Amino acid sequence: MPGKHLLIVAHAPSENTRKLAEAALRGARHPDIESVSSRWLPPLEATPEDLLAADAILLGTTENLGYMSGALKDFFDRCYYPVLERKQGLPCALYIRAGHDGTGTRRAIESIVTGLRWNWVQPPLTLRGDWQDSFVEQVEELGLYLAAGLDNGVF
Template sequence: MKRLLIIAHAPSKNTQKMLEAVINGASHPDIENVEVFSLPPLETHPEDINAADAIILGTTENLGYMAGLMKDVFDRCYYPCLDKNEGLPFAFYIRAGHDGTGTRRAIECITKGLRWRLVQDPLICRGDFQTGFIDQCEELGLSIAASLEAGII
């Protein structure tokens, strides 16, 4: 059984719906050999990351950067995870009120230092909330879980 860890900051009703959609997609009934775990940033520890076979990160864009609680995960877990999960497949989504550029750059910079492997283009949900974001998040969860199960990532 492979482990897919979802770490997401979901402070609003809409971002909670996005997180639930990622979880629902990743937990699709046709995917039988992937255990899906979801943790909020403050409950995420290095052991959780080191035990994962793949990760999906989710964050809001706050002042052109990732949410502080997501940054806190990296601050606490960076060195305990460094050199323990090189090549870890991951993907991420951003709920961006603006363009998400700074948030994307920050996540890619930190994960490059960890030597994680981005396996899908980031999902950046820009502007006013749209119901289509939910479908996109569900597709992200399904895609990563199915790819993990199939051994593609």
């Protein structure tokens, strides 16, 4: 049984954003990762209990009107206080599928993560502009990076 758990909470309202969430999961489940289990939950399904069971979290969202998706905001609204004192230091990463620049989305999530006292394992990944197939590879690498860090005790 794997010893660590990576939780992927990603909003995927379209075929392309679903490809991103699946890529994050595929990267996290790379064959070289031995002691980490991972799963993807849509933000509206993820609970405080899921978060409490996680050893790291990868967040994924679309940019909606210059802000995070309503689904991810709902996840934070429901989980913030139940996990606040118990998950400080949680390793985290973020990808944003931004049709524009993603700045407002990034700032809002960074503010919440700062309040939760989670630790960024790398800067947020913003996938800007028109869809590019390379977005899938970048998110897969992010999932692998997080899982490998957990697997090797880096975070």
